[in-house]
Amino acid sequence: MKKQAVLSLSGGMDSSTVLLHLLAENYEVTALSFDYGQKHNVELERASELIEYLDRKGYPVKYQRITLQGLVSLLNSNLVKGGEDVPEGHYEEENMKDTVVPNRNKMFSSIIQAVALSIANKVNDTVYIAMGIHAGDHAIYPDCRQEFRDADYEAFKQGNWDADKVKYFTPYLNGDKYDILKDGESCCKFLNIDFDEVYKRTNTSYKPTAEGLSDYKSASSVERIEAFLKLGRKDPVQYVDGWEVAKTHVEKLLAKHA
Secondary structure, rough: OOOOEEEEEEOHHHHHHHHHHHHHHEEEEEEEEEOOEEEOOOHHHHHHHHHHHHHHHOOOEEEEEOOOOHHHHHOOOOOOOOOOOOOOOOOOOOOHHOOOOOOHHHHHHHHHHHHHHHHHHHHHOOEEOOOOOOOOOOOOHHHHHHHHHHHHHHHHHOOOOOOOEEEEEEOOOOOOOHHHHHHHHHHHHHHOOOHHHHHOOOOOOOOOOOOOOOOEEEEEHHHHHHHHHOOOOEEEEEEOOHHHHHHHHHHHHHHHHH
16 A cells, blocks of 8 residues: 655645655645635636646656635735735845734644544544645744644544644755756656746745736745755746746845845
8 A cells, every 4th residue: 555645736846846745755636725715826727737737747746736715805915816015025034024924724623633533533543644844834824833733643543533643744944946856856856847848837925916926026936036046047937028037036036135
């Protein structure tokens, strides 16, 4: 029997790379995406496109989109429809806290834990919860820190029978987006799939256009472009003003924060 994993697949670069990592490690994956009214919901389309691409390449993934639309008018965040504009700049800047969605990872985590424990009880074996959280998120998003993960897992164990059958798999917890992208490159080679075909089916932009083109000024985009620059590869997603303009903008921004 294959090892089992449940993945929170946002459609972004990080969780998509975790999916590749799991497939390379021969896991059977159940991937869940969440529609909570995010402005950048193109990421959900990209997640579906990636699942379809991997299936064509011989890597089937169980996939389910979970809709939490009833929360839209109740959440106070610039990332949710109805909120203020998404701020621009680098993650080191104070205004990036406006991109926090209250208790987002806890909401997702509770659902993922329920699914993982259900699978674990069905197959009577360990199931891993896989997440793409990384060190670059720690300063702005407290629900990406290990302290939160530990406390959340303890609450899960206290509230459920046989919860010790569920473990966490967070391979990038102490890395950054460059480490993630570098691992993704290795996984693509191992799985014999095309790197550009994979990553053009991801979204890391918090301010995409209506047509789904990525911006290059919001912090998430800046961090992604920085990773591609460090890896020495062109990002295959389409940017609103093209890759060269996006690349130049980020290079100037990084020089400012050096």
